[in-house]
Amino acid sequence: MDLRELYQEVILDHGKNPRNHRFPEPHNREGRGYNPLCGDKIALRLQLDGETISDVGFIGQGCAISQASCSTMTEAIKGKTLAEAEALFSKFHTMLTSEDSSEDDIEQLGKLAVFAGVREFPMRVKCATLGWHTLNQALHDESGEAKTE
């Protein structure tokens, strides 16, 4: 088991210095994520203009995986449409939980592909998906907070 596979430089960097680590103004969507297993928390806010995520940011605390994942997610979805963001989540989720990802899928994930190593650490998959679950909740305006449990 190679920990460098899990803790890639990109992840360590984003974990230490998360991007878009602020709440955008204005914003019209909000989601809150919580992982009861480890206490990781994410508050995500975004501005949805029509079908497009024009701005997004988050404040969170937690492990390197959860914070880096949320950070890279905000970079990946800014400027994307709802449908595009959801397609990314679906590909991202597949990459973490199964071996079914095609090379095309991985390529489309771009920088997010650095999380492929998480698949070897089942206990940490929820860390990597916390930000995405929170996004899902924000986009669908579901009441309550997104939980990984």
Add this chain to the structure above:
Amino acid sequence: MTEVSTIVAAPSEVFDAQRVREDFPALHQDVHGKPLVYLDSAATTLKPQSVIDAVDDVYARDCANIHRAVHLLSQRATARFEEAREKVRAFVNASKKTEIVFTRGTTEAINLVSQSWGRSSLREGDEILVTELEHHSNIVPWQILCQQTGAKLVVVPMTDRGEVLRESFERKLSERTRLVAMSHVSNALGTVLPVTELIALAHERGALALLDGAQAVSHVDVDVQALDCDFYAFSGHKLYGPTGIGVLYGKERLLDKMPPYQGGGDMIRSVTFEETIYNDLPYKFEAGTPHIAGAVGLGAAIDYFSAFDAGLIHAHENALLRYATEALEAVRGVRLIGTAPGKVAALSFLMESAHPHDIGTIIDAEGVAIRTGHHCAQPVMEHFGIAATARASLGMYNSRADIDALLAALQKVQELFG
């Protein structure tokens, strides 16, 4: 590896952890290609071969239901189950076997008291006192009871070192306090509470006292008569026994008056559709077929543990805790959480560079098993303004080599996270 060899003492005064390790098969395996270093005994202790054999033997030989059939297997199973009860009685020094109720674990034992004693005894305005360092299982059952009865949950604060002081306890104790429910030893921090003193204070005010002994039984002496506690709850699996079996000790005069917790078989003397007469203690509280093999396994665990001088086990663990505390304090960027003077067997800590969850994953790759998270004690985490800690905890089989392995593994965390 051989820290005992440097101690000059008569063999009878030396606790030989290396020898003990031989008895625990789970220790003799590699994880991720490295020898297992098990520092998570506060979550569950590993099991000696004698416990595994005892459980195995119940299913292989004495597999029958208890207290029922006249056939030989049932007689043997019943005898072994009741022998286990006697072993538990002797272990906690209860005066009677009838005061020992088998449960699924500490959690069920506390829920039993909450729902049986609490629902039948509490009224609106009554108070239940807990401390800030409780495990969720000694908080939530009381919150449920408060919702049911209108009683109020009152919390004794802890200090920044993780202690519960007599003065803060006295300030929260009132004429309305009906029960004090507190840990004997904190699971998240390892603090030993001054329970004898606090129980006496509770009794002076006419309140009962329940101790959550889950973390205590393997690390401090437990004598329920000397403590004078009214209830004592603990789990077999933190005393080198099986999971799924636990104990509620209760004073007979209290248990006698309490209504049943669950209804079913074994807890009745006679049943008609008009009236049911409940069984005697402790069976009144043991509805349904119990975890027979678990109870027998717990008896075997007590036999195993009691074959040693408990004082030597405790001294060994305390020396190890001091060694680990000093070593961790010397690591740059490490902050210990919970620094009470009276502590046993657990070291909660944070690292500046890495989140506990990342620490846990990285050192697991080095073969070192610790617990990371909030340890089911979120109010404790909140007190310190944190979400989680890394916790290394000790059992009788640990040695300095395990602590050294932990430190070497933490070095890997530093290397990765800088």
